[in-house]
Amino acid sequence: MVDLDRADPDDADLDMADVGPDNLAALDRLFATERSTRHCWCMAFCRSGPAFAAGWYGGGNRRHFEAMAARGPMGVLAALNDEPVGWCACGPRARYRAAARGRSRPLTLIPRADDDQVWLVACLFVARDARGRVALPLIRAAVDLARRQGASAVEAWPVSSSTRRRPEWAHVGREATFTRLGFTIVGRPTPDRAIMRLDLSG
Template identity: 55%
Template sequence: MPAELETRPVGPPELGVLERLFASERTTRHCWCTAFCTSRARFAAGWFGGGNRRRFEALAGGELPMGVLASRDGEPVGWGAAGPRSRYLGADPARHPLLRDRSRAEDGMVWLLPCLVVHADHRRRGVNHALVEAAIALARSHGAVAVEGWPLAAGEDRPADAFVGREQLFAELGFQQVDRPAPGRVLVRLDLPTT
């Protein structure tokens, strides 16, 4: 029986652990989950030489966690980026067609889950599910009114793009489809009850 999965928010103290996970995957080694946090040109320029890592570290020094980390037996097995839409330049409707019809007035109150990474040895073992649940809890604890994602649509089989999640995963956790902004992609939303 596999060890229990633990999740926690990611801030500066967790960067060393997160680095171990990112180093294990070819794309995350250079991406550092900054593709949606900056312009395409800056992201591409930061791919080699550590620019994206430095950008991530600078963002992680802010008051909000950058997302959630999943671990088993103390080893990092998954990462889920999560934060207010305002953090993600790629979420700016003027820059990203997936969110062109979203209200900018909500950008500070609606959180986005743009990326999920699971270590190859731990896929299909509930890690993505745990990451999304933890991201929802994190968003709720910071006063978010909703959480959105832009996963691959049901039936899409594009492994290279699976880092955004799959529609079925989000549907299982109560997200509702609100738009189909691009072929093969859906925009999903989970409204969080306010107390």
């Protein structure tokens, strides 16, 4: 069995925090480093296509994120020397129903009966200078958050480890990273994508 509490060498230098209303400013600093995150605010899979597009400019997606954060944690933020370097969006699968309705083919194949009990690691974003060192501890922290919130399992939808170049969907993570943390494949909707799951009920 994989020990999710085992620290990797990089973990000791990282501070992890659940993201809610009190630390949105730090998340804003991280998102401001790239155009896509600056406008997306991880709402692509939480809102309908038209609503997400309308919120791309003018701060609509950020305001929607803030409203959701007032109701519960939206994910995990990693900081190094007080500077935000990584983000993992995670929450009950019910939060990401916009993706399941067709915005992401892998999610359309997941049975929906337990959407409120099963969590999804929906997205990862790591600052350029920290890439290659932060994703694994971020996912570990996301699993810990899910467990504390009473989730029965955590799912992910990463790209295949056989993909050599950084793929377009790199923000969903790599299969090998989730495998290291004990996730197992429960479906492969396309050759380069997997549906993976970690049971927390044991």
